[in-house]
Amino acid sequence: MTKILETSQATKIFKRRGGGEVIAVDNVTFSIEEGRATTVAIAGESGSGKSTLSLLLMGQHEPTSGSVRYMGTDLLEMNAREKAQLRREIQPIYQDPYGAYNPFYKVDHVMEMAISHYKLARSKAEATELVVDALNAVGLRRDETLGRYPFELSGGQRQRLMVARALICQPRIIMADEPVSMVDASLRATILSSLQALNRQFGISILYITHDLTTAYQICSNIMIMYSGVVVESGSVQQVIREPKHPYTQLLISSIPLPDTTTRWVSLDSAEEDPTMVRSSRETTGCRFAPRCPHALEMCWDSTPGLYMPDGNRAVTCFLYRDTPVLESGDVSEVFDYAS
């Protein structure tokens, strides 16, 4: 099966000013395959490397080691035509629905530009039809949106217009980087549904980069949890979110404030009882999570865990599961669930 987009042991190291370095993305291998359109969440907290990974995937950063390939060609060896193709077929949706529009133009501008540059319509009427169809696909009405300036629309409308714009470009992959984190809660649901609709109806793969596991759970089939540049757990959202195996995933999920009065937090009398605190100041050369891990073993401090497959559609980078089969290829998308 051909791979549309793949990373192979991709690593990105940033040099710190004044010495030292930060490993933003550490040895990540995964792929999106032709004919297996999926919705994948790349989730983690700030500094986990999720955004750096997305920039590597779009060719906006060069990996320090390892490679990123699109349709089999290394992003670093692409000619101008291939670069143009990559640019069109992986479409971004950014976090800020205000900054995505040039304040000088009406919102129609972004659609017109896409259509004229990718030569998608032969006539004005055909172009209008394309725009209207795309608006329909994201649940927007033409008379409520077109012909207006960005400031006249709500954040939700603007963000859905961005989804429509991406759709017009006929991409294979949509890279949505925190598309709802700057939008009010009441408007988020429709944006997320429109992304989901694009995957189901047009077979476009969605990479959803987020810190919010609840939205990831709702709209994605698969998820990669990142911590400190490493994919610590990966697999179907049903398994990873409902029964997390990696201690970090467990911590993350238990920290989410749920709108459910039966699982309320209780106040603790001392910081020692707090499961979210850092436990050790010991330096680790092995698992990055060891200093915060309640289950850290001696081996965690000096050797790096591989990917283990304790059950079904899931891989975990953790020695607690060292007795289970090893994912030899290191390709975390191998455990993805493509059925749901």
Next chain:
Amino acid sequence: MTKKRAKPSKLNTELILGAAILGAIILFSLITPIFIDKDDSLLGKFPPNVKPNSVNLLGTDLQGRDIFTTLVYAAPQTLQVGVVTGLISLSFGTLMGVLAGFFPGRIDDIVRFISDGLVAIPAIAFLMVFVARMQNPSIYVIALSIACLTWPGSARAIRSQVLTLRERQYISIARSNGQKELEVLFREVMPNVFPLLLAQFIGAVNGGIGTAMALEVLGLVPTRRFLSLGLMIFWVQRMGGVLRGMWYWWGPPILLIALIFAGLLFLSSGMNVFVNPRLAGYGAAAKRRTAARIKEFLAARRAAAKGMEPPDEDAILEVRNLNVVYETVEGPVKAVNDVSFSIKPGERMGLIGESGSGKTTAATAMMRLSRPPAFITHGQVLLEGRDLMSIPDEELRRLRLKEIAMVPQASMNALNPVMRIGDQIKDALIVHEGRMSRAAMEKRIAEAFGMVDLPADVGKQYPHQLSGGMKQRATMAIAVALRPKVILADEPTSALDVVVQKRVMMTLMRLQRDLGAAVMLIGHDIGLMTQFVDNLGVLYAGRLVEWAPVEDILNDALHPYSRMLIESLPTLTRKKALIGIPGMPPQLLNLPPGCPFAPRCPFVMDRCREEMPEVQSPQPGRQVACHLYPSHTALPPLPIRDLIPEVLAEGLVPQVLPDAVAGD
């Protein structure tokens, strides 16, 4: 449906005045030549030094020229030098600035090297040497020489503007749309540089006139090709016109020069509003009006407080009919509209709302910390019976921190960056409790840090040395150092990751329990509210639409908005169709009569569009502002089918892009 918002008019007095002055000068020099003879400005046409009379309106100079005629021909040429210099300097500056800003790296380095070099050259001194050696130069040669030295100024301003614009997200979007670099530059970047170009042009004209005039007055422009105001002054000075008391010779050109500069000054400060829109409405007169309004509202609140009902004995904090209005250019905006609720001692209350619902405005007003353009028009906030809205400033200052404290949003900005954390707490302690011994102070500071789970040595550090979570705790430590009875926490964790958020919230929880303080948590996250608060108030468009115990709101909200907000939340328990709230968030300006939620409400009735629903209590311990009550006892089920946009419902979408489905 959205109504088109009118952009506020940017025409201002300065702009009009500047344009009028310069327009008048230009018009004058265009029309007057029709009525006079140019030859009158030739040397020796008239007898020298004639006082003003009916033939020579402004007399003649020592060389026998008619001063009025000379003036009429000199003024436009002075302007011309300026405009031509401005054009050349700006064109060159724009070219260089745009190149340097848009193409970083080598080009930027070269441009910056040249422009920094030119800035280091003293322009006047260089021009003195350079221009003085020319043989009878024309206006254009002079303009070009000046522009060669002045372009780096505009180049720098434009470069930095382009540099910021280049990083905007719409630039990335344009690239994803297949636009090439040069097209991105011209189509996306340049239109937004235009206002700056206008302002820079005025500046360049001003500089051009100034520099040319300096050279002319010094007699360094050896030319007979043109006349100018500067050259007139040169001859006055050369021939002792001032000493001879010939006011009609030196007076008019100086007056005209002053007018030109005044016109340019007005124009550029008027233009500032385009480049820097925030400056609008910050004049001295506006400030006076503002101060008067604050006094007026305070007096009205004091008068109202005299006849108020007795305070509720059970409540520690009681908010009654709080109203806050933002005065904007487009009219008043009711940000907080008749909000009332009360908090019992030791209670944890939440105030939830989306952006623009007025939650932060309300909290700020409760501390009487509202700053213009926000005004507390009326209402009472009773802290143990004392009305914070009408007590004298001095008394209010004593109560803040000691009795009622606020943990502000974005803690990183709330701390003083150049002061150690410990000293910031010390300041608060000294203000409220006076001086105390060093040991006592140390103890109090350590105690404050202990309350928020921070090690005591954090006191010796500066804010930038702390992580986000620690800064948030430090802000809390300041707020609770005086053991207040009421704490208002405005989105204390909005900038933090979930794991850190949980720790900070648990700290706040323990603190609240230990101090026995009442906490009002302001936020937008229902999950966080559920974990923390007992009672929850829901704000929509500045109205408190529902108030109830948090489990009641979660399980059976009475207001359609609260219910729909809860329905729209993604959860971790089951996958479900995500249903958003249709329509636009309310535009607070020109809010239509009736319920602000009516345009988005699935249960809307005619009455809702006409009449603002009053707060009522259909169940004990609960409040709701909705016309469904009291005829209903609970909210009817949501018509969920109608709420999913038709096109998003499965199977109904037209297959617009068959290619993308089939793949290659």
